[in-house]
Amino acid sequence: MNLKKVGDDPYVGETLQLSLSKWLTPNDGFYIRSHFDFPQISKNEFELIIDGLVDHPISLKLDDLKKLPKKTISATLECAGNNRGDLTPSVPGNQFSNGAVSNAIWSGVSLRDVLNLVNLNDSVLQILFQGADQGETESNKPHEPYLRSLSKEMAFDPDTLLAYEMNGEDLPVEHGFPLRLIVPGWYGMASVKWLTKISAIDSPFSGYFQGKKYVLKYTDGSQKPLEEIQVKSLITFPEDNSHLNVKQISVQGIAWSGRNPIDSVQISTDNGQTWNETELTGPSEKYSWRHWQYLWNPPSNGVYTIMSIAKDSFGNNQPLESVWNELGYAVNGSKPVKITID
Ligand SMILES: Nc1nc2c(c(=O)[nH]1)N[C@H]1C(S)=C(S)[C@@H](COP(=O)(O)O)O[C@H]1N2
Numbered sequence: 001m002n003l004k005k006v007g008d009d010p011y012v013g014e015t016l017q018l019s020l021s022k023w024l025t026p027n028d029g030f031y032i033r034s035h036f037d038f039p040q041i042s043k044n045e046f047e048l049i050i051d052g053l054v055d056h057p058i059s060l061k062l063d064d065l066k067k068l069p070k071k072t073i074s075a076t077l078e079c080a081g082n083n084r085g086d087l088t089p090s091v092p093g094n095q096f097s098n099g100a101v102s103n104a105i106w107s108g109v110s111l112r113d114v115l116n117l118v119n120l121n122d123s124v125l126q127i128l129f130q131g132a133d134q135g136e137t138e139s140n141k142p143h144e145p146y147l148r149s150l151s152k153e154m155a156f157d158p159d160t161l162l163a164y165e166m167n168g169e170d171l172p173v174e175h176g177f178p179l180r181l182i183v184p185g186w187y188g189m190a191s192v193k194w195l196t197k198i199s200a201i202d203s204p205f206s207g208y209f210q211g212k213k214y215v216l217k218y219t220d221g222s223q224k225p226l227e228e229i230q231v232k233s234l235i236t237f238p239e240d241n242s243h244l245n246v247k248q249i250s251v252q253g254i255a256w257s258g259r260n261p262i263d264s265v266q267i268s269t270d271n272g273q274t275w276n277e278t279e280l281t282g283p284s285e286k287y288s289w290r291h292w293q294y295l296w297n298p299p300s301n302g303v304y305t306i307m308s309i310a311k312d313s314f315g316n317n318q319p320l321e322s323v324w325n326e327l328g329y330a331v332n333g334s335k336p337v338k339i340t341i342d
């Protein structure tokens with residue numbers, strides 16, 4: 001794997017700066033965030049169970065799923081804890097810099113098409129997804145699987161996928177082989193890997209990974225579950241603390257905002273005093289990051305602080321400063337890059 005290690009046991013790694021500058025992240029360079037050891041599932045033994053409040057529970061093999069209409073979507077996944085390492089005071093958890101974000105093309109079937117194979121009872125409120133991985137969530141607690149739910153509305157969104165391919169290949173083991181959920185535009189925790197069971201339920205799910213973790217807890221006591229990825233941008237070139245000896249620099253970066261297209265990215269080369277419009281480049285896809293660039297002629301040698309801020313087409317603005325929260329999620333403030341021209 002071509003990643004920067006952030007944690008061991010289980011392995012957690014972030015995407016290298018170099019791969020962030022490509023629109024598609026290669027599978028072996030795509031960030032990895034897992035809570036437990038990877039489960040090994042064989043293609044032949046794999047079964048997806050759909051049960052709960054349905055007329056007749058069913059079970060599907062991979063080949064059954066592959067007979068349903070194939071759907072392909074590009075989507076950027078960002079871990080809710082991306083940039084946690086930038087918060088002061090620091091908060092416990094994986095100390096990600098800015099590489100817990102990657103972009104891939106996902107293929108599989110619409111979850112909706114699979115749910116339509118069973119008859120949901122009228123009382124169904126949410127759909128619950130279970131991964132085959134499990135372990136201790138807190139010390140001395142019994143093992144629990146990775147579980148997350150979606151509202152019926154999100155579950156029936158045609159773009160919510162059961163994906164079996166990533167960038168045209170079978171899903172790699174670490175990314176959920178053989179089947180994972182992809183909830184485009186939502187923070188990564190929603191996209192359950194190693195999916196083996198889908199259950200229709202009639203009350204809001206509040207298990208560990210939904211009720212305790214992945215909740216924004218602000219200093220004023222307010223709380224909010226994490227859902228859509230917040231608008232954000234970052235600079236991929238030049239690198240922080242680099243020295244350059246050139247007359248013109250093509251400053252480059254990426255910007256993304258959950259389920260909204262990026263409208264514009266502004267850049268400042270004087271520590272936020274003045275701002276200039278950048279040029280959006282590369283593919284423009286609903287759920288994927290957008291690349292941008294800005295040709296800059298540094299007026300003289302010296303030290304410069306470069307910053308970027310993005311705006312999406314719904315008018316959401318990336319904040320200059322991240323808002324501190326107890327568990328260190330959705331850190332989307334502008335990240336300065338300091339360079340020396342000499
Ligand atoms: N079964 C299972 N699904 C999971 C997780 C997990 O630990 N177990 N981690 C979630 C989190 S927090 C993120 S950010 C994404 C990461 O997906 P990736 O490792 O393919 O990048 O998977 C999500 N799905």
Ligand SMILES: [Mo]
Pocket residue numbers: 033078079080081188189
């Ligand atoms: Mo995550």
